[in-house]
Each structure stands twice: as C-alpha cells, then as structure tokens.
Amino acid sequence: MGQFIVLQESILAVVDGIKQAIDNAADIMVVSHVSPDGDAIGSITAMGLMLQQMGKRPRLICDDEVPARFRYLPLASQVQIPPPPTMPDLIIALDCGDESRMGKAFADLPEPKPPVINIDHHVTNTRFGLINLVDTSANATVEILYDLLPGLGVTLGQPLAECLLTGLVTDTLGFRTNGVTPHTLRAAATLIEAGADLNDITQKALTVKPLANLQLWRIGLNNMKFQDGFLWSTLPFEDQKTIGYMSASSSGLVNMLGDIEQAAIGAVLQQVEDGRVMVSLRCRPPFDVSMLAANLGGGGHPLAAGCSLEMSLVEAERLVVGLAIQTIREQRRQLRLNGNR
Amino acid sequence: MGQFIVLQESILAVVDGIKQAIDNAADIMVVSHVSPDGDAIGSITAMGLMLQQMGKRPRLICDDEVPARFRYLPLASQVQIPPPPTMPDLIIALDCGDESRMGKAFADLPEPKPPVINIDHHVTNTRFGLINLVDTSANATVEILYDLLPGLGVTLGQPLAECLLTGLVTDTLGFRTNGVTPHTLRAAATLIEAGADLNDITQKALTVKPLANLQLWRIGLNNMKFQDGFLWSTLPFEDQKTIGYMSASSSGLVNMLGDIEQAAIGAVLQQVEDGRVMVSLRCRPPFDVSMLAANLGGGGHPLAAGCSLEMSLVEAERLVVGLAIQTIREQRRQLRLNGNR
Known part of the structure; x- marks a missing residue:
C-alpha cells in the first residue's frame, strides 16, 4: 500500500x-x-x-x-x-x-x-x-x-x-x-x-419497530427517575429476559429521555447478559455529554455518547447519577458565566 | 363577498x-x-x-x-x-x-x-x-x-x-x-x-416534550394490549390526574403504537375530563383506518383518523376492539384477494 x-x-x-x-x-x-x-x-x-x-x-x-x-x-x-x-x-x-x-x-x-x-x-x-x-x-x-x-x-x-x-x-x-x-x-x-x-x-x-421495543421502553419508563436536570432509567437484565429482549433496542428510549424539556441530560443504563452495564447519554445544546462519557471511560459526540461499566447496576447508577448531576451543575455555571442562559 | x-x-x-x-x-x-x-x-x-x-x-x-x-x-x-x-x-x-x-x-x-x-x-x-x-x-x-x-x-x-x-x-x-x-x-x-x-x-x-408526556406514555404502555393485529392502549382519566396531564399529549403514544411491525392498526383510547373517550387510530399502508373511524362516528385520513365516544372507557374499549379486529380481518382478506400480502 x-x-x-x-x-x-x-x-x-x-x-x-x-x-x-x-x-x-x-x-x-x-x-x-x-x-x-x-x-x-x-x-x-x-x-x-x-x-x-x-x-x-x-x-x-x-x-x-x-x-x-x-x-x-x-x-x-x-x-x-x-x-x-x-x-x-x-x-x-x-x-x-x-x-x-x-x-x-x-x-x-x-x-x-x-x-x-x-x-x-x-x-x-x-x-x-x-x-x-x-x-x-x-x-x-x-x-x-x-x-x-x-x-x-x-x-x-x-x-x-x-x-x-x-x-x-x-x-x-x-x-x-x-x-x-x-x-x-x-x-x-x-x-x-x-x-x-x-x-x-x-x-x-x-x-417501524418490533413490539419488544415498546415492552423494553415500558420497563424503562417504569424505572424512570429525575433529579437536578438529570433524567435517567435503568433496564435490569432480569426484566429484559421476560420480553423478547434480543430483538429490542433501547436507543429510542434514550432519545426520548434526551428530548424532555426539563432534562439537561438523559441516560439509559442497560444491564446486558454478561453483567456489564451499557450507558447511553443524550443532551441538547448548549449541554455536552462527551466529557461525561470520557470521565466514565467511554466516548462519543457532544450530543450522544456512552460507555460500558463493569460493575453492578446499583453501583453503576450511583456512579453515573453523581457524575451527571455534577456535570450539569458545572455546565450550567459555565453557561451563566458566558451569559448563555 | x-x-x-x-x-x-x-x-x-x-x-x-x-x-x-x-x-x-x-x-x-x-x-x-x-x-x-x-x-x-x-x-x-x-x-x-x-x-x-x-x-x-x-x-x-x-x-x-x-x-x-x-x-x-x-x-x-x-x-x-x-x-x-x-x-x-x-x-x-x-x-x-x-x-x-x-x-x-x-x-x-x-x-x-x-x-x-x-x-x-x-x-x-x-x-x-x-x-x-x-x-x-x-x-x-x-x-x-x-x-x-x-x-x-x-x-x-x-x-x-x-x-x-x-x-x-x-x-x-x-x-x-x-x-x-x-x-x-x-x-x-x-x-x-x-x-x-x-x-x-x-x-x-x-x-422536545414535557416530562408529563413520558408519564402519560408510561400509563399507556402499562395498559397496552395486543390481539389479532390490533395494538391498543387505554388512558383512564383518574390515572392522568396523577400527572400534569394538561400539558401532556398522547399523539406521540398512538404514533408509537402504529409504528409496531406486528400491528396492523394501533389505537389510543383517552378518557377526558367530561367523561368522553377520544379515540385515535393509526396504521401503515396497505391498511386504512378512515372507514373504521367513520363506522365509529368519526373521520380522518387513511393512515390517521379518530372519533369521540360518549360512553364509559370499558364500553368504548369493547366497541373499538371488536370493530378494529373485524376491520383488520376484512382488509387482510381483501389484500389476499388482491395478492398484496
């Protein structure tokens, strides 16, 4: 070559x-x-x-x-x-x-x-x-x-x-x-x-999506939580097993969470079969999730990023929620300094 | 003039x-x-x-x-x-x-x-x-x-x-x-x-949507039912009162139901404050919901139609489910005759 x-x-x-x-x-x-x-x-x-x-x-x-x-x-x-x-x-x-x-x-x-x-x-x-x-x-x-x-x-x-x-x-x-x-x-x-x-x-x-998607989103919406501008949901593997989870995608769910006006950042924490937790992050301008993802060992774009965590779902949730709320607080302070909002 | x-x-x-x-x-x-x-x-x-x-x-x-x-x-x-x-x-x-x-x-x-x-x-x-x-x-x-x-x-x-x-x-x-x-x-x-x-x-x-939308969709997904190609959900007024229902819209919910591959027709039956039941219907080609809506006293387009029913939610559900499943059966028979699917 x-x-x-x-x-x-x-x-x-x-x-x-x-x-x-x-x-x-x-x-x-x-x-x-x-x-x-x-x-x-x-x-x-x-x-x-x-x-x-x-x-x-x-x-x-x-x-x-x-x-x-x-x-x-x-x-x-x-x-x-x-x-x-x-x-x-x-x-x-x-x-x-x-x-x-x-x-x-x-x-x-x-x-x-x-x-x-x-x-x-x-x-x-x-x-x-x-x-x-x-x-x-x-x-x-x-x-x-x-x-x-x-x-x-x-x-x-x-x-x-x-x-x-x-x-x-x-x-x-x-x-x-x-x-x-x-x-x-x-x-x-x-x-x-x-x-x-x-x-x-x-x-x-x-x-067009399989019915299993809506069943997955139902699990997600039932586990939805909101705190200090962070809107997130968890998908435990046990719950996904009860539906045809293999054909279901959680990407629509995290996009829905990121589109909520009260949310600065939206996230889905999906536990997969080998026990890892796949974290998807979404936001809208002027917020940015790429650094948050990097801090969690992952990567991506300013408006859509993610990471994979080798820990229990409870531990992952504690870690992600803490860092996300801290990120929102810092970015809001920065935006106020810049006079953006 | x-x-x-x-x-x-x-x-x-x-x-x-x-x-x-x-x-x-x-x-x-x-x-x-x-x-x-x-x-x-x-x-x-x-x-x-x-x-x-x-x-x-x-x-x-x-x-x-x-x-x-x-x-x-x-x-x-x-x-x-x-x-x-x-x-x-x-x-x-x-x-x-x-x-x-x-x-x-x-x-x-x-x-x-x-x-x-x-x-x-x-x-x-x-x-x-x-x-x-x-x-x-x-x-x-x-x-x-x-x-x-x-x-x-x-x-x-x-x-x-x-x-x-x-x-x-x-x-x-x-x-x-x-x-x-x-x-x-x-x-x-x-x-x-x-x-x-x-x-x-x-x-x-x-x-971008208010958080109340997702809370309304959660109610809808928890009440979701599927039978013979008909995918529908009910939104009782009592449940909507527990969320900030005034700012929430169910149109995204019925669009989601209509986009499910196993569903020929999707519907949401939303009970409103005066007791009436607002029915929204959705489908994808080659199906058509305009006649179903007309048979229920409403109207609309082939792919999106609706009606308003003056009866209890239980009665409305029985009526709509019966007619919708009959409609799907007839349209499938017609499509088979035409060699469409």
Whole structure:
C-alpha cells in the first residue's frame, strides 16, 4: 500500500483514480462494517448496482447478516457473510473508519492484501486505503456515493435511488441530526424524483419497530427517575429476559429521555447478559455529554455518547447519577458565566 | 363577498389579486385557526414579516395563545387574542379550512365582514374567501407562502425563513408524512441557506416534550394490549390526574403504537375530563383506518383518523376492539384477494 500519493485536495483526481481502479479490476469485493446499519447496507447495495452498471460483477460482503428491516433493498439478498471463496483484486470499503471495521471479511484475507478504495464520512477515518475518498462533511457514506455518480458515469435509476435514500434517512435519523445541509435535502429530492419513496423508506428503515421495543421502553419508563436536570432509567437484565429482549433496542428510549424539556441530560443504563452495564447519554445544546462519557471511560459526540461499566447496576447508577448531576451543575455555571442562559 | 369571480386555475391572477388587495388595504388582520399548531403560528408570523416588508403594519390575531414551544418565532410575542380593537379592512386567513376555524377573531366582527383572503392547503377547504389560494398539494400553508414570495416581491431573510421552516417541519412531522415532495425538500434547503437552523427548529417545535408526556406514555404502555393485529392502549382519566396531564399529549403514544411491525392498526383510547373517550387510530399502508373511524362516528385520513365516544372507557374499549379486529380481518382478506400480502 501507499505506492501512490493521492492528493486529497484534488477530488477529481481521486474520482478518476477510483474509476480507473474499478475499470482495471476483474474481481471486486464491496465491504462495509460489522453490525451494519442503514448507511452500511445502503452503501453496499448502491455500490453493487453502480458496479453492475459499469459492467462488473461485484461480490457484496458483510461480516454480519443484513438486518431484517433492510431486506427490502435491491441486492440485499446477495450480501454474503465471509469468507469470500476467492481472493479479490480490488476491495471497496464503505462507511468504515478503519480496517478493523471490515471484520473477518478483510482480516481473514491472506497477505499481501488487495488494494483498498476507502470511501467514508467518519471524522475518525484513518485513511487506510490506497485511494481514500473521505468527506467528513457528508451526512452519510451514501451521500458521497451520490456525488460520485457523474464521475463514474453512472445514471440514477429507482433501485439505486432507494439504496442511497435509505442510507441518508437512517444516518440523519430522518433529517434530524445536526449536520443536515441544503445539499443533503436536495440530494433527497433528486432521489425521490428518481423513484425512491421517502415515506415508505422512512417507515421500513427508521420508524417501524418490533413490539419488544415498546415492552423494553415500558420497563424503562417504569424505572424512570429525575433529579437536578438529570433524567435517567435503568433496564435490569432480569426484566429484559421476560420480553423478547434480543430483538429490542433501547436507543429510542434514550432519545426520548434526551428530548424532555426539563432534562439537561438523559441516560439509559442497560444491564446486558454478561453483567456489564451499557450507558447511553443524550443532551441538547448548549449541554455536552462527551466529557461525561470520557470521565466514565467511554466516548462519543457532544450530543450522544456512552460507555460500558463493569460493575453492578446499583453501583453503576450511583456512579453515573453523581457524575451527571455534577456535570450539569458545572455546565450550567459555565453557561451563566458566558451569559448563555 | 363574491363580487369577483376568481379563476382558480389562473394562479398568477390570484397572486396579483392578493398583491393588489394588500397594497390597497390600510388595516390588515392576519388570522389562523383555534388551537394553533406550528403551521398556524409559522404562517401568521411569516405573513406578518412579509406584510411589514410590503410597508404594512398588520395585526396578528389568534383565538388561542401561542403555545410555549413556538415562542422562539419572530413576532410570536405580537400575536394577540381577540377581539381586535378596530374593524380591519382586509383579513388574511391562514391554514383555515372554513370560516369557523378562525373562531371569535372572525365571528365577533360586526356585519358586513371585511373581505377575506383565504390561503390554505386542506382538501376540505370551503373556498370561503373573496380570494382563495388553496393548494391541496402543498404540505403546509407555509409552503404556499414560500411560493408566494416572488409574486409579492418579498425577499427571504433569516427571520422569515425560521417561520416558514417551522411550519414545514411541524406539518410534515419532520418530512415523515405521506405527501412530502421534492419541492418541499428543496424549499427546506433554501430556507436553511437563508439562515434557518433545521436541527434547532426540529428540536424546539417537534421533538422536545414535557416530562408529563413520558408519564402519560408510561400509563399507556402499562395498559397496552395486543390481539389479532390490533395494538391498543387505554388512558383512564383518574390515572392522568396523577400527572400534569394538561400539558401532556398522547399523539406521540398512538404514533408509537402504529409504528409496531406486528400491528396492523394501533389505537389510543383517552378518557377526558367530561367523561368522553377520544379515540385515535393509526396504521401503515396497505391498511386504512378512515372507514373504521367513520363506522365509529368519526373521520380522518387513511393512515390517521379518530372519533369521540360518549360512553364509559370499558364500553368504548369493547366497541373499538371488536370493530378494529373485524376491520383488520376484512382488509387482510381483501389484500389476499388482491395478492398484496
């Protein structure tokens, strides 16, 4: 790797490089990250359709199964779990911040590994590819693929539009995240015109949930507590066992807690099977949970962060509540000093 | 009224008529509907700013107070409850399907009433104005106002963009409703470029909720029942009294129930203070709740409908559950006949 120096500032050269690499490859493996989300599956299937239009027969690989909610996507049934039967001569890695995110699909390939085209939007991206198209201003990897279409000479049809819009809708939580730009919305408009059904995709990929979710949220709301601007809930493992907890997600619950006007910070402490406690933290500006998560040994973004604690649920709750209330008090004092509120 | 015949098909003539009527008026009253939502307040304040730019000093009137969540809007503090002190010589009615929606603001004016410009997007609009600009393909009344800007010679600044984007975001539930078009998304993109903060507006106007909401949802989830594809919940008035129920809304709860994959139809039966039971119904395509609501003496849309029942909560539950399960069975049979699922 690293034989060529690709000038990141010269986006046209990068796109040309991608096109040449694809044109010259006979066996292309398209990979995204383990535990795939809508942008991962949307990107893999979109790139699959793009390469087919370019006359290729790509292999679509992901370490984990395509989640049921994304099986409506074209080519979703062709996404395979590794190992691929033969060594590819080009890898296109999508939505992966570093090589390890590809999981066994990459790790199990013998050395020397084939060259990698790295297309991603994460700020933490390590530029691990031979060619790196990393646009951290993009809201999703599919947004980069959308911008790439003219350069690759690919036309936008309904199946491709569905894949791209799925990634846009899921990574922006339906245009609700912080970085949504006019460009994102105009891309979505063009994808609808190409035949993608925004309402249908939003339902299938984002809002429709299993009944077990509501049963999990019921446990959460029954354990909800509020003190000094901190709104939190605990999900003991024993209670989760009584419902079909394996298919349930607590992310909607912590988003609900973070959206409560009286709450400066919202949190869910979910005890998992091995006894650890997974802590999710949410807030709205001007508050910031990234330092709180770091102080608890975790990490994340200013408005959404988390950590994992190796202790009992009672101990974890005592620790998190103490630190969260202290964080709120300090940030409120700082905001008063700055005259913000 | 009705002295002039306005050709609805000639949109330019309508816009010209609106501009002339505004230019010729000295005292303009801008009104929206009782129990105002984000599109009502967004429309009133947007029209206020537009008229100010046109050299007018409009009076902004609404029968009910501006809800706290919309007080961030420019001019929101200038929206007054009626009666207005003097008789206006022009009324601009926004987002009102018929005259009665204006409430006392219109009803209490002496006869003969001043001429009305009726700008609205509801399919049920009765064309009650002297000039009617009714576009049922628009997702919100603010979308019509946005389209009206060039014709009125008004330029888009940041305050106006905030008002317009607030109406777009609330009436489409953040671009999640059925009719969102490429035009809606491109309008939102232009409003962001003019300085409106989509993320901030989505939080303030749409997603941030009082703590009492979660307490109401907790009651709802604890009373949740599921049978033969029908997922429903009851909210007894006694239970609501224990929380600050006046500030809580059950609309988020019924949306959650309607979004559950195992549910063909979701419903909430909320007992209110006078003893009536307000029934909200939700479904996803290919199901349809409008006939079910009509059979219960109510009405609404295919995917969201409701009714009000004058009986005990136990009786209402028995009635609704029976009819809902029958509806699901019939629609499933019909769908099988059509080969849909």
